[in-house]
Amino acid sequence: MDDGYYDDTADALNTAPTPPAFFLAPLNSAARKAVDHARNLHLRCTVNDTIGLWLSFADPNKQVCTLGREDTDIHLSDTRSSSKGSPHISALHASFQVVEETGAVLLWNLSKGGTVEPIPHSSSFTVKFRSNAQSVLVAQGINSRIAFGENQWYQFEIQWQSDGMYQFPKHEPYTMGPRNSRNKKYVLGGDVGAGSYGTVSWVLDAINGQIIAVKRFHKLSGKNLEFATREVANLFRINKDDSIKHEHILQILDYAGGTRGDDWGEIFMPLMKGNLKTLVEKVTVPDEHALSDTVLRQMLLALECIASHNIIHRDVKPENILWEYDNTTENSYRFCLGDFGLSNDPTLACTAAGTEPFMAPEVFHRKRQTSKVDIWSLFATIVWTRTPEFRRACSQMRAPDLHVWLVDFSRMELYANMRRMASMDPAKRPSATRQLALLDAPPQAPFEDYANSVVGSYGSNTNSASGDEAGVLGGDLAARFSRGMTLRDNTPGLTYGSGSSEAVTSPELPYYEPYASGLMQTYFGAQAAGPSKGYMPPSPDPADAPRDHGAWVMPYESAYGPPDSQNSGSGTAVPDTWTAVAPTVDVEEEAPRRKHKGKNRA
Numbered sequence: 001m002d003d004g005y006y007d008d009t010a011d012a013l014n015t016a017p018t019p020p021a022f023f024l025a026p027l028n029s030a031a032r033k034a035v036d037h038a039r040n041l042h043l044r045c046t047v048n049d050t051i052g053l054w055l056s057f058a059d060p061n062k063q064v065c066t067l068g069r070e071d072t073d074i075h076l077s078d079t080r081s082s083s084k085g086s087p088h089i090s091a092l093h094a095s096f097q098v099v100e101e102t103g104a105v106l107l108w109n110l111s112k113g114g115t116v117e118p119i120p121h122s123s124s125f126t127v128k129f130r131s132n133a134q135s136v137l138v139a140q141g142i143n144s145r146i147a148f149g150e151n152q153w154y155q156f157e158i159q160w161q162s163d164g165m166y167q168f169p170k171h172e173p174y175t176m177g178p179r180n181s182r183n184k185k186y187v188l189g190g191d192v193g194a195g196s197y198g199t200v201s202w203v204l205d206a207i208n209g210q211i212i213a214v215k216r217f218h219k220l221s222g223k224n225l226e227f228a229t230r231e232v233a234n235l236f237r238i239n240k241d242d243s244i245k246h247e248h249i250l251q252i253l254d255y256a257g258g259t260r261g262d263d264w265g266e267i268f269m270p271l272m273k274g275n276l277k278t279l280v281e282k283v284t285v286p287d288e289h290a291l292s293d294t295v296l297r298q299m300l301l302a303l304e305c306i307a308s309h310n311i312i313h314r315d316v317k318p319e320n321i322l323w324e325y326d327n328t329t330e331n332s333y334r335f336c337l338g339d340f341g342l343s344n345d346p347t348l349a350c351t352a353a354g355t356e357p358f359m360a361p362e363v364f365h366r367k368r369q370t371s372k373v374d375i376w377s378l379f380a381t382i383v384w385t386r387t388p389e390f391r392r393a394c395s396q397m398r399a400p401d402l403h404v405w406l407v408d409f410s411r412m413e414l415y416a417n418m419r420r421m422a423s424m425d426p427a428k429r430p431s432a433t434r435q436l437a438l439l440d441a442p443p444q445a446p447f448e449d450y451a452n453s454v455v456g457s458y459g460s461n462t463n464s465a466s467g468d469e470a471g472v473l474g475g476d477l478a479a480r481f482s483r484g485m486t487l488r489d490n491t492p493g494l495t496y497g498s499g500s501s502e503a504v505t506s507p508e509l510p511y512y513e514p515y516a517s518g519l520m521q522t523y524f525g526a527q528a529a530g531p532s533k534g535y536m537p538p539s540p541d542p543a544d545a546p547r548d549h550g551a552w553v554m555p556y557e558s559a560y561g562p563p564d565s566q567n568s569g570s571g572t573a574v575p576d577t578w579t580a581v582a583p584t585v586d587v588e589e590e591a592p593r594r595k596h597k598g599k600n601r602a
């Protein structure tokens with residue numbers, strides 16, 4: 001049966017997973033003595049003329065193997081050697097344990113003195129224990145040599161028959177990342193999505209053996225640095241402690257790079273199944289209205305939270321709403337707001353920023369921005385989710401026309417309980433908290449207060465966007481970013497770009513990226529970064545669960561665009577390497593671009 005998704009791990013997933021099994025070959029005389037110990041006879045075997053210990057995790061009820069001096073599966077004596085002292089083996093010193101979801105095997109340090117360690121060796125990656133974690137991955141080519149006890153008393157080599165790692169193809173060596181760091185943190189799986197400013201991959205965390213997502217920012221300088229900075233700082237602000245973490249905002253789990261002198265940076269997040277765009281375009285959702293109602297409520301909760309932290313997102317749109325199955329409720333989804341690269345403090349935000357079809361009128365017309373801009377964008381997202389015609393129009397109509405259309409939509413009975421979200425005047429638009437209350441209130445009387453002059457108040461008199469936002473962001477970027485970083489306890493300060501030779505500047509005028517795929521080649525050529533790609537990661541979900549049709553979604557507009565815009569490359573044109581520089585746009589280019597639907601990241 002076609003299960004509805006394709007990716008390069010599919011073969012691995014379609015065969016029954018082989019449970020982990022390995023041979024522990026002794027590397028020194030203490031380890032050889034341990035192998036010969038009477039209490040280890042049950043595990044002893046010979047492989048290639050070497051006598052060692054054989055461990056298999058084929059029994060689903062026995063997915064752990066303990067090591068220590070007392071009642072453990074592998075006995076390690078704590079005898080004193082007259083010449084070298086004692087190994088100081090704890091009663092329960094270490095264990096190997098299989099991670100159920102991924103099949104990965106973790107080595108756990110359970111010793112009091114922390115004397116369980118990988119031994120660096122040229123033929124394998126070494127991932128050391130972190131100070132805040134007691135486990136580390138062992139796999140083919142990763143931490144192949146390990147030691148237990150003081151001064152690496154017992155030394156073994158792990159020779160794998162199978163290392164679990166169910167999602168990973170077995171015919172090629174693993175790639176570890178971050179690529180630019182000697183301190184490897186994950187095993188690279190595959191690509192999940194890509195945007196203008198980063199590439200997102202699914203990876204296996206080398207500390208806990210779980211699958212997560214990593215966003216690798218393209219080269220951290222100039223605008224890229226600025227957007228990465230905003231995203232990381234604001235995500236840390238929201239995630240600074242467990243009490244504030246929000247179930248509808250994408251978490252940030254960790255980061256790498258970004259320290260003094262680095263021009264690369266990565267953030268680690270939970271892996272979601274896909275984004276709302278791919279869900280709507282590629283999956284047969286039984287009831288789009290029910291789906292959009294769920295999106296509406298959950299995103300209002302997310303917006304309520306970020307507003308309370310004085311953050312406006314400024315790029316609420318289907319691509320930036322990620323989803324996964326909600327395990328607590330049957331047939332339902334959990335949506336999370338992601339991509340905080342444009343987010344800002346409303347007191348600093350005045351540059352036109354966002355993606356044109358979802359951009360609030362006051363942003364498009366360079367007026368003052370408040371958290372109400374996100375309310376408008378959410379309304380546009382809901383209409384987009386419900387209405388194929390609007391989806392088509394997004395690539396064909398200018399923002400002012402779309403604004404008129406959205407107001408018209410809001411007059412329909414269908415939108416009665418959310419029509420004020422489409423008020424042209426932001427002051428009349430409800431806050432997220434108010435709108436949540438309105439959803440549960442009786443239907444409103446026909447609207448009267450916002451549709452009279454649909455574009456009048458924004459059609460002229462545009463402000464210059466150069467102003468204070470650019471100045472404050474550019475001038476105080478490092479400080480703002482470090483403030484964001486300090487919110488995470490026990491984390492060494494991450495100071496993106498503080499050592500960079502390139503000055504961080506905000507553009508004085510907004511610039512646009514093309515929205516429709518066909519425009520990509522025209523303006524950026526083959527180097528261009530494309531709209532986000534959707535992806536279905538390996539999924540343990542039931543076969544009847546809805547899934548994306550393909551591993552990669554088509555470019556945003558290809559389903560609707562003119563024939564010559566299809567397959568224009570926007571869906572695959574994201575540069576492979578992190579060093580690729582996202583296209584920058586200068587002032588002269590701004591005018592032609594604004595003729596098209598595009599994204600403005602100033």
Ligand SMILES: Nc1ncnc2c1ncn2[C@@H]1O[C@H](COP(=O)(O)OP(=O)(O)OP(=O)(O)O)[C@@H](O)[C@H]1O
Pocket residue numbers: 192193194195196197198199200213215250269270271272273274275319320322338339340341531532533534535
């Ligand atoms: N945690 C995640 N889990 C699964 N997929 C993700 C995750 N984060 C991002 N993606 C996918 O990657 C795409 C690009 O991510 P993101 O929007 O953060 O990058 P970006 O460079 O800022 O993109 P954009 O050009 O839209 O601003 C998303 O649309 C989504 O499909």
